[in-house]
Amino acid sequence: MSNILSLSYNDLTPNLKTFLLYLSVFPEDYVIDRERLVRRWIAEGFISEERGQSQQEVAERYFYELINKSMVQPEDIGYDGKARACRVHDMMLEIIISKSNEDNFIVVIGGGQTSLANRQGFIRRLSIQHIDHELAHLLAQEDLSHVRSLTVTSSACIKHLPSLAKFEALRVLDFEGCEGLEEYDMRSICKLLQLKYLNFRATTISKLPSEIMMLRDLENLDFGDTQVKELPTRFTQLTKLQHLIAGIWTSFNITQSSADAVKDLGNLPGLEEIGVHLDGGESEEFSRHEEMLLSSLCKLGSCKLRSLQITSYRGFLEFLGSWSPLPFSLQEFCMSSCDYYFTKVPEWIAPALTSLSFLDISLAELTEEGMHTLGELQALLYLKLSWKTNPEERLTVQGTGFPCLKELVLSDPTYVRFVKGAMPKLENLELSFAVLVAKSYGFYLGIEHLTCLKKARYYCLKAIQKARLQLLQSLRK
Secondary structure, eight states: OHHHHHHHHHTSOHHHHHHHHGGGGSOTTOOEEHHHHHHHHHHHTOOOOBTTBOHHHHHHHHHHHHHHTTSSEEEEEOTTSOEEEEEOOHHHHHHHHHHHHHHTOOEEESTTSBOGGGOOSOOOEEEESOOOHHHHHHHHTSOOTTOOEEEEOOOTTGGGSOOGGGOTTOSEEEOTTOTTGGGSOOGGGGGOTTOOEEEOTTOSOSSOOGGGGGOTTOOEEEOTTSSOOOOOTTGGGOTTOOEEEOOSSSOEEGGGSOHHHHHHGGGOTTOOEEEEEEOOTTOHHHHHHHHHHHHHHHHHHTTTOOEEEEEESSSBOGGGGGOOSOOTTOOEEEEEESSOBBSSOOTTSSTTOTTOOEEEEEEEEOOHHHHHHHHTOTTOOEEEEEEEEOOSSOEEEOSSSOSSOOEEEEOSOBOEEEOTTSSTTOOEEEEEEOHHHHHHHOSOOOGGGOTTOOEEEEEESSOOHHHHHHHHHHHHO
16 A cells, blocks of 8 residues: 555656645644645745636645545535545555655654654754653754744643744744643744744634734734734734634634724735624724724725625624725625624625625525525625524525525524525525424425535424425425
8 A cells, every 4th residue: 555655646746746745744633724734835935826826726726636636635525515624644644754754855843753863954844743841952952044834733842942033944833723832932933034924823822922013024824713802013014914814703803902903904905814803882982993994994805805704792784884895806704793783785795796605694684685686696605694583574585596506504593485496506505494484384495496405404493293294395306
């Protein structure tokens, strides 16, 4: 088996060999997020634009080539049928670690992978999967001035990690999932003037180092799933920032940042992805933050903004209804909220948004007019709808609209009926029954008209055998 896998490796193009070897920075059985990986490739300088494709598109193409050639295993298949992550088989990982050692491509410390004593040449890329006091002492004696990427996936004795000042050539600094990071002195990070990628995701930090503002070449900053809630001052100095990521559930809190910092977001024209949290009620100060956020989004929407994620716990998003000009590059809009709504589908969600493929939106009321508006989005693949009030009348999904939709989630109880020709490419359906309403109309959904349906999940407040039987009859049709 090892010989066969080696032959497969040798058959790869030089570029694909580089991208595959790079995966040895991650521990055994590690699920490698696609976005994280391709952005690291770009920051390393591996990717160039090709035939009108952006660096992101080129990098993703290489990612899927590795999957198609069965060099890595796909994980987390998304709404568009594409893998969101990958995993390296244990035997393949052994081979690429061996190849990496031969070429001095990556040095792995800990996990029984590599001994510093057997290494030749400068360290170019360093992955620390375990470090104790002894290993930290040995590492401190090494010349680290040529290290281009540093990945730390262990929290053991991280405070003994050599000073960041020794890693002067770093382009990638990745601490994802590393606990105890608050014990490590980060003040020297300001000396990493070539740094392009900085990842604190799922670490224990609660505040970003103010020295980050000196990193003028920084393109990616990820502090999702942390306790960081405030934007540092002078944020606008990061003029090359493209991805500001705080994750869907723990976005930085706009209302805990200064209004000027929120306004400064609009002065980062390269920003492609942003997650924000709103929690402030109806105070005058909160309204000013909303005003500044809208001003920034209006600027970003006319540039490169591809993804906007908003979380909150109460109120309406009416201030965002006047978003103008239309954010033509927007591909994903996500509202992860407990009680936060638009009164209706905002006017900026229009057919002219030809790139919008993912929409998670909360409305005060779900109406057929609103469904018709959403149905005009030609590129929409995933739609999740939440609403504050249950419709009193039956909601009918017509046979026109939603030409590409593959997944529909109706997260609140409603009664919906699909007519012939509705949602011609829908594969996954998830909905809830408002049983008392459904009793008035019967339990017929017209689900047999969804000719491409592969999976359907439904929930009801009170299990009724008749509803189950009629739904099964529709499925059999």
